[in-house]
Amino acid sequence: MPERFDAVVVGAGPAGAAAALVLARSGKSVCMLERGPFPGSKNMYGGVIYGRILDTLIPRWWEQVPVQRWVTRRETRIMTPTRSLTVGCSSKAWGEPPYNGMTALRPDFDRWFADQAVAAGAVLVTSTVATGVTRQGGRAGGRVTGVRTDRLGGDLAAGVVIACDGVNSFLAKEAGLYRRADPDHFTLGVKEVLAMPAAEIERRFNVSGREGVDIEVLGATSGVPGGGFVYTNLDTIAVGLVLQLTGLASAKVRPEELIAEFKSHPDIAPLVARTELKEYSAHLIPEGGYNSMPRLAGDGLLVAGDAAGMTLATGVWLEGVNFAVGSGAAAGTTACQALDRGDVSAAGLAGYRRRLERTFVLKNHKKLRRVPALLLTDRVQHRYAPMVCDVAEGLFTVTDPAPKPGLFRLVRAAAKQNGVRMADLARDGWATVRSIG
Amino acid sequence: MNGAAPWPEVGFEDRMATVEFDVADRPHIVVNSDICRSCSTRACVTACPANLFVPTADGGIAFNYEQCFECGTCYLICDSEGAISWSYPEGGHGVVLRYS
Numbered sequence: 103m104p105e106r107f108d109a110v111v112v113g114a115g116p117a118g119a120a121a122a123l124v125l126a127r128s129g130k131s132v133c134m135l136e137r138g139p140f141p142g143s144k145n146m147y148g149g150v151i152y153g154r155i156l157d158t159l160i161p162r163w164w165e166q167v168p169v170q171r172w173v174t175r176r177e178t179r180i181m182t183p184t185r186s187l188t189v190g191c192s193s194k195a196w197g198e199p200p201y202n203g204m205t206a207l208r209p210d211f212d213r214w215f216a217d218q219a220v221a222a223g224a225v226l227v228t229s230t231v232a233t234g235v236t237r238q239g240g241r242a243g244g245r246v247t248g249v250r251t252d253r254l255g256g257d258l259a260a261g262v263v264i265a266c267d268g269v270n271s272f273l274a275k276e277a278g279l280y281r282r283a284d285p286d287h288f289t290l291g292v293k294e295v296l297a298m299p300a301a302e303i304e305r306r307f308n309v310s311g312r313e314g315v316d317i318e319v320l321g322a323t324s325g326v327p328g329g330g331f332v333y334t335n336l337d338t339i340a341v342g343l344v345l346q347l348t349g350l351a352s353a354k355v356r357p358e359e360l361i362a363e364f365k366s367h368p369d370i371a372p373l374v375a376r377t378e379l380k381e382y383s384a385h386l387i388p389e390g391g392y393n394s395m396p397r398l399a400g401d402g403l404l405v406a407g408d409a410a411g412m413t414l415a416t417g418v419w420l421e422g423v424n425f426a427v428g429s430g431a432a433a434g435t436t437a438c439q440a441l442d443r444g445d446v447s448a449a450g451l452a453g454y455r456r457r458l459e460r461t462f463v464l465k466n467h468k469k470l471r472r473v474p475a476l477l478l479t480d481r482v483q484h485r486y487a488p489m490v491c492d493v494a495e496g497l498f499t500v501t502d503p504a505p506k507p508g509l510f511r512l513v514r515a516a517a518k519q520n521g522v523r524m525a526d527l528a529r530d531g532w533a534t535v536r537s538i539g
Numbered sequence: 540m541n542g543a544a545p546w547p548e549v550g551f552e553d554r555m556a557t558v559e560f561d562v563a564d565r566p567h568i569v570v571n572s573d574i575c576r577s578c579s580t581r582a583c584v585t586a587c588p589a590n591l592f593v594p595t596a597d598g599g600i601a602f603n604y605e606q607c608f609e610c611g612t613c614y615l616i617c618d619s620e621g622a623i624s625w626s627y628p629e630g631g632h633g634v635v636l637r638y639s
Contacts, residue, residue, distance in 0.1 A: 143635045146639035253630065
């Protein structure tokens with residue numbers, strides 16, 4: 103193996119593989135370092151990969167991707183301990199090429215995607231940790247010239263280092279691209295994968311063939327800010343919670359107890375009952391969005407994927423793998439151009455951010471930048487779920503012989519019942535429209 | 540919410556037994572129990588999804604690195620600078636997810 107590459111990509115997840123794929127296709131020598139025994143072995147997520155960004159990288163990717171199920175129904179459920187309101191959307195088109203979202207196991211998907219980069223000429227080195235960066239002249243603050251690894255004699259020199267080393271990104275932190283990490287902006291995802299025969303999944307979730315379902319839940323985390331999810335794989339289902347770190351810590355409850363409560367909810371229990379736990383897992387999610395991202399480029403260094411806080415966590419839209427792929431590919435393209443120009447300084451790599459600003463990655467993040475903070479307000483986390491359920495229950499409860507109360511009266515009563523002032527309701531409604539409209 | 544589930548929940552040891560770990564010889568997380576003794580919040584004890592932080596009789600914290608998910612929750616919520624030294628396990632070691 104050569105000791106110098108045009109680019110060293112740290113992490114063979116979706117961001118790293120996309121960066122390596124773009125670089126290798128442009129004829130650059132590129133090495134992907136993966137600390138696990140195989141790509142995806144350290145990775146876990148909340149369930150859906152949106153494949154549109156893959157169209158540009160791997161034409162007709164759906165003919166070879168290791169998919170579990172195509173998501174043909176998407177539901178959001180707003181819950182209280184005894185009630186729930188479901189808003190769902192299903193589409194036949196989502197189950198046909200070019201598809202919309204898919205469920206996949208990350209050890210399968212990440213390995214497949216990294217293999218695409220290897221087929222294009224990238225070198226994949228597994229079971230190797232990048233323990234730090236090397237700098238020009240060994241000076242603190244000098245240009246990044248490669249990485250140190252935990253292999254014997256393990257320095258790797260690189261024209262450009264692309265840090266795709268995940269949510270904890272020690273490389274981006276070491277390089278000084280992050281301000282201090284704020285635990286408010288991180289959530290803990292905990293997930294149970296449960297064994298279930300395909301025929302039973304079809305019955306419980308009302309799907310057939312390779313159709314699948316993704317259910318996102320608000321109001322089922324026992325007061326800890328966050329959400330829940332249930333989604334279908336081929337012959338397993340996944341159920342889990344996403345819990346804001348500081349809220350979890352101050353509630354002094356254990357994550358698996360919250361999952362048990364979630365699974366016993368009358369609206370969730372029928373989906374998950376009488377199943378065998380196949381694998382338990384946990385992972386952090388960077389949810390701060392646009393305002394919490396690090397500097398994206400330093401001298402000789404780019405950051406992409408979770409390492410750059412690219413996960414989009416905005417209530418209705420919960421996406422991450424596509425943002426990792428989009429940012430990784432942009433980092434790869436920028437690195438190629440910088441290498442060709444012979445300028446890998448922070449200024450020479452500054453085109454990365456401009457490129458992201460022109461694509462869905464930062465366009466979406468910028469547009470939705472106010473949503474993460476809005477979602478964490480007490481009203482959204484604790485008051486709106488029961489209020490919405492009050493209104494829905496009021497609408498559908500027949501009150502004979504009294505006449506129907508009417509929507510406005512129901513809303514006013516529900517707001518009062520849950521301690522929501524109409525002025526705040528109007529303000530939050532306007533903020534939502536302004537943020538996502 | 541509604542109390543116990545209508546079917547038995549798996550015990551914590553059995554829960555963790557579903558996860559594959561290739562345990563490294565050297566611990567990747569080191570806890571400075573002297574600092575923990577003066578900590579009143581002890582957020583790590585309940586928040587760690589693998590339940591690896593255990594209060595000891597002498598007021599410190601015992602830490603088990605073998606079944607760590609390598610998530611990062613503990614060091615992010617820790618109030619005390621220097622109490623938790625966190626790095627990744629040696630290459631190829633640690634958690635190996637199969638169905639995630």
